[in-house]
Amino acid sequence: MRHTRIRVVGAAALALSFTGPAWTAQPATASPAAAEPARQVLPAGDGWASEGTGTSGGAAADASRVFTVTTWEELRGALAVAGTEPRIVKVVGTLNATAAGCAAFEAPGYDFEAYLAAYDPAVWGYETEVSGEQEDLRAASAKAQGKAVKAYVPANTTIVGVGRNAGITGGSLQIQGVDNVVVRNLTVESPLDCFPQWDPTDGATGAWNSEYDSMVVYGSTHVWVDHNTFTDGAHPDSSLPSYYGEPYQQHDGELDIVRGADLVTVSWNVFADHDKTLMIGNSDSAGATDRGRLRVTLHHNLFENVVERAPRVRFGKVDAYNNHFVVAATGYAYSFGIGFESQLVAEKNAFTLADGVQPGKILKKWKDAPVTAAGNVVNGAQVDLLAVHNAQFPDEILRADAGWTPSLRTRVDVPRAVPALVGHRAGAGRLR
Structure with a gap:
């Protein structure tokens, strides 16, 4: 068994190392200053995650439940420690969930060239x-990768990067069926699916479909995602090959909030250079679990050169304000996706559109649902996003008035100031 050490930092100055079925203690040094960001809680009134009991994550953790990790295995070990008492997990450096490479997950007999030959259209x-x-064999290989790259986050947990260069590559944080979680100050590089599935029935010419979101909030409540950077890193879509004439898509989403998740605040993050970026609600048929939930606040985030889903919304009351959207000249689909029974409020956001990109594309109608869009600026000028969309797409008319007024906002900035403010403060390595 691989030796995994997880250091515990706190007043008790103890460290634990997992070497098998038992935990043993070793000396460690305390670092009170480094613990401060990990002890911060979501301010009162800061978005939907502040509703009710609020969101504190592991801020109240005892010293014995403060872990410092430097590898992916150590992170998974720290999260697997039994109990729901508050815990803090500090990430030092970059944790690589797929350091061994794709070959480590291949089922015996799997051969990609044979796969391509067998399913050539x-x-x-x-x-x-x-x-x-x-x-x-592809499915078995994918199952092995999924088991290795997913880390399940328990209730009452804070995961925080230490310093300016902490992060995760190749891993997927699963916040599933729990309450009270904080994730901050991480650069999260999108997992690269080693074994995408070819679906010849997907569209007129088929498509490659991949798994593994960088972070999934699934049926969980009171979640604060703050000051992280989500990126495709060393493997942008432009670097990926094509097979059967279709892009070999190895990325899924950066952040998904789905399956009855509720009371989530996403603040001061960077989402960069990605296709299907942020989805809130994953199915029109999920009303039994999603209706009345999926309440999410998005504020002071930077969406830079993303193609779509920033976010796409179903069912939820979503408050998106003071975000900055930087849109490239090519490849852009839309920013706000208006989906089934959604109630999106998009106010005082800033859009920087490249030449030739029309502001009518910022909104996208997937299903009939009302939307409030007010006080937004495009290239420095105030624009009625609903009016320009309806003028550009007369066959996809959107209705005004989402039917509710957000109240959980601690600060609302003038939208013309948002690009400079978000550019200076959003993303990993910029915690104050």
């Missing part, structure tokens, strides 16, 4: 989903 066609030996 010239052989398989486009009418039937793929099946057979190589698809079964």
Whole structure:
């Protein structure tokens, strides 16, 4: 078994190392100054996650439940420690969930060249989903990767990066079915799916579909995601190959908030250079779990050169204000996706659009739902996003008035000041 050490930092000056079935103590040094960001709680009134009991994560953790980790295995070990008492996990450096490479997850007999030969549309066609030996082996390989790259975050936990260069690459943080979680100050590089599935029935010419979001909030409540940087890092979509004439898509989302998740505040983050960025609600048919939930606040985030889903919303009452959207000249689809039974309020945001990008594209109608869009500026000038959308897309008319007024806002900045403010303060390494 690989030796994993998890240092515990606090007044008790103890460290634990997991070497098998038992925990042992070793000396460690306390660092009160480094603990300060980990002890911060979401301010009262700061978005939906402040509703009710508020969000404190592991701020009240005893010294024995403060862990410092330097590898992906150590992080998973710290999160697996039993009990729901508050815990703090400090991340030092970059934790690599796939350091061993894709070959480490391959099922015996899996061969990508054989996969390509078996399911080439010239052989398989486009009418039937793929099946057979190589698809079964691909699925087994994907299952092995999924088991290795997912880390499950328990209730009453704060995960915080130490300093300016802490982060995770290749891993997926799963905040599933728990309450009271804080994630701050991490640079999170999107997991690269080693084994995308070819679906010949996806669209007219088929598509490659991938798994593994950087972070998933699934059926959880009171979650604060703050001062993180989400990026494709060393593997942007532009670097990925094509097969069967379609992009070999190895990325999924950066942040998904789904399956009855509720009371979430996403603040001062950077979402950069990604396609399907942030989804709130993942199915029109999930009303039984999602209706009345998916209440999310997005404020002071930077969305830079993202293609779509910033966010796409179903069901939820989503408050998006004081965010900055930097839009590239090519590849842009939309920013706000208006989906089934959504109630989006988009106010006092700033958009910097490249030449040739029309502001009518900022909103996208997926299903009929009302939206409030007020006080937003585009390239420094105030623009009625609803009016320009409806003028540009007369066959996709959106209705005004989301039907509710946000009240959980601690500060609202003048939208023309947002680009400089967010550019200076958002993202990992900029905690105050």
